[in-house]
Structures are given as structure tokens and as C-alpha cells.
Amino acid sequence: MSISGQCPDWIPVNVNEHKNVWVYVEIENGQIHEASIQLLGKAKEVASKVNSKLVAIMIGSNLGKLIDEPGMYGADEVIYVDDSRFETYYAIMSGEAMVQLAMKYKPEAFLVAGTMRGRELAPYVANHLRTGITADLTMIEVDEKTKEIILIRPPFGAWQLAHIRTLRRRPVMGSVRPNVFPMPPKEENRKAIITKETVDELYEPGLELIERVEIKSSEEKPIEKAEVIVSGGKGLGSKDGFEIVKRLAELLNGTYAGSRKAVDMGWIQHDRQVGQTGKTVRPNLYVAVAISGAAQHVFGIREAKRVIAINNDPNAPIFESADYGVVGDYKQVIPELIKLLDGIKNGKK
Amino acid sequence: MMGLNIVLLFKYVPNTNTVNVDPNTGTLVREGVPSVVNPHDLDAAEFALELREKYGGKITAMIMAPPNATKGIEFLLGMGVDDGVLITDRAYGGADTLATSYVLAAGIKTLEHYDLIITGQETLDSSTAHIGAQLASWLKIPYVYYVTEASLDNGALVVNRQLESCTEKYKVKLPALITVLMHSHPPRPITLENKLRAVIKKPVMMLTNNELKLNIQCTGLRGSPTVVAKTEFVSKIPRKKEIIKDKSPQEAAAWLISKLKDEGFLN
């Protein structure tokens, strides 16, 4: 194991020369992506454990006041590139810019929010730097003695987490699962040291954006933003089962989601899947209907405040992960719930 | 352009929830676990077949894996893929995604010509979604993730892709790499005819380090900057676990409502 990570073709790295924890700050529609803000919060903790600074990296065109924001969420420094070449985002171009900055400043760690764009970008940067990268990490630890940053991610199957070390190469890179870490508080008056950087010649990306269409999802709230989620599983029996799930969600002012089997059956879209290969959610209330409670599913609801389970199998593992559970047929229990909730609503009018 | 020369990358993954990590090497234990072609790569295969139907050309399925992955190639041949390349060598074992993509890039370079590399969005067993971007980095070609549609336009590829809250259309210079959005292209069934063709033609080529001649310091475990230092069990979140059974649906619903009220969810 100790021999790994020293291919002679790679530019040698002196691990001790690398300092500071970097976070790439993703900008979406003129705003900093929430997942990047969550990551700043967590990375701040890591930076203080390794006695280094938290540095936010921003790349774009006409960034304006946005460069002040990472400081409000804990960044000690902001290094930014503001250049018209970045007016349209291309992973390859932003990636090349990040590589140039990383070669110059030699960060110890470089973390990227695991949004869809982030997951596309981060491995490209890591590969150019010939360093390792860990996908979708959910925890970050610092070794007490060596102060090494260790990235932790769920691997395959059961209740296991893999601790991943990066030997001999730097930065330690990872994409971080959105929503696992909470939003840090915003301190309007906090200021980071701000450094403007420029980048040299960039590689032509070889692609050209022709069109972007925002998906209007006004009526269907994304599950990661919902305070209440009613989630359905294979035990619903058919797509029709989701009608009653959606109705319950509506009455609780929430939205609907589902297990992977519900997605596999084509009952709901993958962007509503909860779990290890779907999304992590952090609602106040999660209602699992006809979901067995496989480890990979429950993984996605660790951050839920309260969990209700409705399942007709008293031995379903979901009851181990529920605050309140009803053993029963959802087809009987939920209509009763809906009746009562309807009554409460009408009573209020 | 005379059709599209497509390289389809896929992984042969353990079909089970019970895969473990060897505590000594930190790598996946694959022995004794039945495998399947990574389901998300079947979407990619379907995507490739549809492109070939539209524009002609040829699809080569490629994998770096132990020799039993030949079965995965056979499966894809059964779907209609033209050829298969198995890259296999002891020196490639235990690779992380950097070292895997390094070898795959070398494998791709041995092909006479390619226009388009297609991968799945991610794998079932590691779901990193790294390989696509890393390969694009090694090969210095453009890449686009999460593609849902593609067509040719004057020798360039026009692709649509889907992100969390938007769709995008790009024009991409070839050669290029795309990853196919998972669940976007349910695979066609295997046909007997294709299967027979696969058996007769045996179009599986093997590449080892004798052919690729890579420095083995740069492949497998040695060429991997990351190692799994250890695995540990996740702590469970403490929950109240107040469970009721053998109650009428009315009683159960009333109980839940009272809990929701207590917790302040119905204010």
C-alpha cells in the first residue's frame, strides 16, 4: 500500500509544501450555489483543525459583489478570476483555470460541491493535477496525530463507510454530497482577504453552448428544499399509489419522493429518489410509505428530524429508523390520515 | 463522415448488496459474487445502438477488468454491439479511478480511430462518475455529462443534456466523450441472433500490459493516489421507535395526527 501514488510521469509533489483548504464556489444564475455554502461551513471546520486557512475559489465573468460572500460564510481568503472568457461556463475551461491556480498556490485540500456540474468538473481537475479524488463524500476527518485530511464516503451496500487517504499527492480532492452538511450562519460583516488572479492561455473547450432552458418546477418543489417529504416505495404496488402519497404530501405542505425501486419501476423521476444513489434530504418530517428501509435508502434520511413509517410488515427494517411507526396497509391508513387532515384544514377556514 | 466509430465503456459489477471491502488491501472483494453489466451502462449501450442505427458505424465495448468480464462483453454483443476489448493484467488490479482511466486511455489509443466515447453516468458499485472526465483529461478531448440526446451536424455532435434545474444543448467537436444520463435509455432485449453471432465470431480482443507497455508504477494499486485506509460501520441515528400495530386504520391515523400535533407539524 505504501508504494502507491508515485508514477514517475507525474510532476513530483512535496506534500509538506501544500497548505490551506480550498473550496470551489459554484455560481448558478448569478448566485452562489447553496451546496457550496454548506461546503464552506464544513471546510472551515477542517481548515481550523489543520491550522490553515479556508480559501474560496471563484471563476466567472462580472462577479461583482459575489466575491464578498464567501467571507460571510467563513472563508479567510477569496481567490477569484474575473474574465470574459468565463461568461459561459464550460467545465473544461473553469477546470483549466483551477488547475493553473492550484499549481501556483499548492493547496492541501480542494473540495467541490457534488452538484451535477461539480461532479462533472472535479475529476477533470484532479486528473490534470494527477491527484486522487473521492466522490460524493459525506464526512471529512482530520487525523489527530498526522493532521492528514481523510475523506469519508459510503461505499457499496451495507452500513459501511470508506475512509480514503491520498498518499503522496496533493491536493486531497473530493466532491461533497449536497445537503449532508447544514448551511453555516451568514455573518454580513465578516470579510475575507480578496485576491484577484488571472489565468494564462486556456484550452479551447471544443464545445459550444447553443441553448439553456430552465426547467420550471414551480408546482413540484425539489425534494432537497422541502420541509416535509412523503416518500413512497415499491410496496405502493403501482404508479397509482403515488396519487395518495402526493395528496398526503400536499396536506402536510410538503412534497413527494421515493425509493430507488419506485424510480426503477418508472413511477417517479430519479431526481426524486432518496438515498445513497439518490439525494440526501434534511426535512423536518419524512414519511416513508411502503418502503422497507434498506441501508442505502435510510442513508439519505439521516438528517431528517422526524421519521414516520407506514409498512404492513412488522419486521421491516424501516421501523428501526423511525420515530413513529404504524404497522398496517397504507391503502387503509393513509385515507384515514387524509380525512383527519382535511377536517383540520376545513376547521381552520 | 462514414458512420460513427463509437467506443462504449462499461463496467461489470457485483450484483448484490453484500459486497465487502478487503480489510487488508482496502479493495473490493469480488470473488464469489455474481456480476452484471452496470445497469447505467446499459442505458449508454442503448444510446450507442440508436446512434449507430441512425448514422451507421461501429460500436466497440471496452472494459478494464479481470478476465471474467468477457461475459459482460458477450452480453453487450447480444444487445448488438459489434466488438469487444478486454483490458486485463495483474498489474492493473486495485486501481482507483485515476489509474483506471489511465489504462483505459491507453487502450483507446490502440484503436485505429474513434469519433465518440460513450460511458454510463456512474457505476452501481462505486458510483463515482469519475472515469468520463478523467478520460477526457488524459485524451485531451471535449466531454459532456448527463446526455439525453445526440445527433450529427456537419461532422460535429449536437447533444442535449439534463442538469438539476435546466437542460442544455451543446455543439461538440469530435472526437469527444459523453456520459449518458441514467434511466434515460432503457436497454433493448438480447436477441438470439446477436447472441449466436457473438458465439461464432468471438470478437473479443484482449489487451494486456504486453501490448499497452505502460509503466506499472502508474497502473493498478501503485498508480493510485488514493487508498481505502479502512472501512467502518455507520452509526445509526437514534430514533424514538414508537411503533403501533394491531390497531384499526382510524386509530392508527388518529395516533399519528396526535404525534404530528405534539411535534408542531400541524400549526
Ligand SMILES: Cc1cc2nc3c(=O)[nH]c(=O)nc-3n(C[C@H](O)[C@H](O)[C@H](O)COP(=O)(O)OP(=O)(O)OC[C@H]3O[C@@H](n4cnc5c(N)ncnc54)[C@H](O)[C@@H]3O)c2cc1C
Ligand atoms: C449500491 C446501491 C445503491 C442503492 N441506492 C439506493 C438509493 O439511493 N435509494 C434507495 O431507496 N434504494 C437504494 N438502493 C436499493 C435498496 O437496497 C433497496 O433495494 C430499495 O431501497 C428498496 O426499495 P423499497 O423499499 O421501495 O422496496 P422493497 O424493499 O421491495 O420494500 C417494499 C416495502 O413495502 C411494504 N409494503 C408492501 N405492501 C404494502 C402495503 N399495502 N402497505 C404498506 N406497506 C407495504 C413491504 O412490507 C416492504 O417493506 C441501492 C442499492 C445498492 C446496491
Ligand SMILES: Nc1ncnc2c1ncn2[C@@H]1O[C@H](COP(=O)(O)O)[C@@H](O)[C@H]1O
Ligand atoms: N473498469 C472500467 N472499464 C471500462 N469502463 C469503465 C470502468 N469503470 C468505469 N467505467 C465507465 O465509466 C463510467 C463511470 O464509472 P464510475 O466513475 O466508476 O462511476 C461507467 O458507467 C462506465 O461506463
